[in-house]
Amino acid sequence: MARVTLFGSRNTGAAFDSELDIPSMAGKVILITGAAGDLGRQTTIELAKHGRPDCIYIADLPRDEATKQAVVEHITREAFGGDHHKTDGPKTKIRFLELDLTSFSSIQECAAEFLSKDTRLDTLVLNAGIIRIAPGTTKEGYEVHFGINYLGHALLAQLLMPTLVHTAHQPGTDVRIVVISSEGHAMAPKEGIQFDKLKTDCVRMSYASRYGQSKLALISLAKELAKRHPELKVAAVHPGRILTGMAVGLWKESLLARATKSIAPFFCVPVSVGIINHLWVVSSSKVVSGTYYEPVGVPDKESALAKDKELSDKLWKWTTNELKDMKPFEPLAAG
Numbered sequence: 001m002a003r004v005t006l007f008g009s010r011n012t013g014a015a016f017d018s019e020l021d022i023p024s025m026a027g028k029v030i031l032i033t034g035a036a037g038d039l040g041r042q043t044t045i046e047l048a049k050h051g052r053p054d055c056i057y058i059a060d061l062p063r064d065e066a067t068k069q070a071v072v073e074h075i076t077r078e079a080f081g082g083d084h085h086k087t088d089g090p091k092t093k094i095r096f097l098e099l100d101l102t103s104f105s106s107i108q109e110c111a112a113e114f115l116s117k118d119t120r121l122d123t124l125v126l127n128a129g130i131i132r133i134a135p136g137t138t139k140e141g142y143e144v145h146f147g148i149n150y151l152g153h154a155l156l157a158q159l160l161m162p163t164l165v166h167t168a169h170q171p172g173t174d175v176r177i178v179v180i181s182s183e184g185h186a187m188a189p190k191e192g193i194q195f196d197k198l199k200t201d202c203v204r205m206s207y208a209s210r211y212g213q214s215k216l217a218l219i220s221l222a223k224e225l226a227k228r229h230p231e232l233k234v235a236a237v238h239p240g241r242i243l244t245g246m247a248v249g250l251w252k253e254s255l256l257a258r259a260t261k262s263i264a265p266f267f268c269v270p271v272s273v274g275i276i277n278h279l280w281v282v283s284s285s286k287v288v289s290g291t292y293y294e295p296v297g298v299p300d301k302e303s304a305l306a307k308d309k310e311l312s313d314k315l316w317k318w319t320t321n322e323l324k325d326m327k328p329f330e331p332l333a334a335g
């Protein structure tokens with residue numbers, strides 16, 4: 001943990017100016033999980049500013065109607081100023097989708113709700129995440145970090161895959177899945193993913209190992225999806241160390257995080273910088289499918305376990321089996 005916190009990656013690498021370097025997102029449909037949280041919300045705002053995407057879906061934990069409306073209004077105001085609704089021409093829709101990644105039925109309802117509104121999906125950003133929550137399991141009985149960060153996202157991608165593929169077959173598209181992992185994947189158990197414990201609360205594993213295992217699995221997910229879907233660009237990223245809601249949660253829970261809080265600004269970056277790797281992977285023509293990037297656009301930094309093809313293949317087979325009853329949804333227009 002200390003190794004990653006104090007000596008991990010810095011936000012260096014490719015120069016990327018989000019004002020100038022994001023190409024037009026005009027007409028695109030984008031879905032970002034965890035987009036009511038800090039990195040997801042700011043990513044939504046920046047993408048919305050570039051050429052008016054058709055719609056950006058904020059998929060996040062259910063909240064009351066007023067809170068959902070406030071999230072949508074905040075994003076709209078930050079992206080377009082106060083007079084968005086008065087402007088002529090196409091307007092970007094910002095829509096809230098309820099998604100609880102601890103529950104397969106919530107994930108299915110989220111995908112169904114999306115497909116009741118749209119028939120294309122250009123960019124899927126698997127961004128939601130948790131760190132250091134008490135040992136527990138999801139509704140289907142998976143260790144909670146693994147269930148939310150990895151398996152829930154694997155299911156969402158599976159359900160929406162026909163729509164992503166359908167969109168990729170339209171002329172002039174550039175369809176992407178961006179998987180938000182972490183340099184924390186290096187904290188996974190040194191023997192790799194603990195398959196025999198994934199359907200327990202892993203109470204004997206440290207929270208760092210549980211988080212690390214889930215983030216290791218996400219890198220593998222990006223690589224496996226890239227291999228199976230050459231028509232898409234699929235990449236994983238570590239965004240950097242950023243002072244977000246996640247850091248605030250860690251300060252409450254972790255002695256090490258509290259002990260290093262006063263010096264955190266020296267090794268963390270603000271959200272405006274922390275989203276640059278998200279934006280780069282969503283939009284840069286330099287992105288190579290199947291790659292894990294540290295900020296910004298730096299490849300080949302993943303651990304030996306994250307490069308282990310046998311482990312990745314085993315995880316893919318395990319995942320496919322766990323999700324075998326979850327049939328992908330066909331987009332309505334594609335029949």
Ligand SMILES: NC(=O)c1ccc[n+]([C@@H]2O[C@H](COP(=O)([O-])OP(=O)(O)OC[C@H]3O[C@@H](n4cnc5c(N)ncnc54)[C@H](OP(=O)(O)O)[C@@H]3O)[C@@H](O)[C@H]2O)c1
Nearest residue numbers: 034036037038039100101127128129182241242244245246
């Ligand atoms: N910040 C960093 O330094 C850092 C470093 C490496 C990787 N990351 C990754 O970056 C991503 C974004 O994190 P962030 O820093 O922006 O943290 P954040 O502000 O806490 O955002 C995370 C979002 O995920 C949502 N979420 C939590 N549980 C969920 C569930 N069961 N279903 C659906 N959504 C759920 C949260 O909702 P609530 O707020 O309602 O709980 C929140 O909106 C995460 O995947 C994280 O692991 C962050």
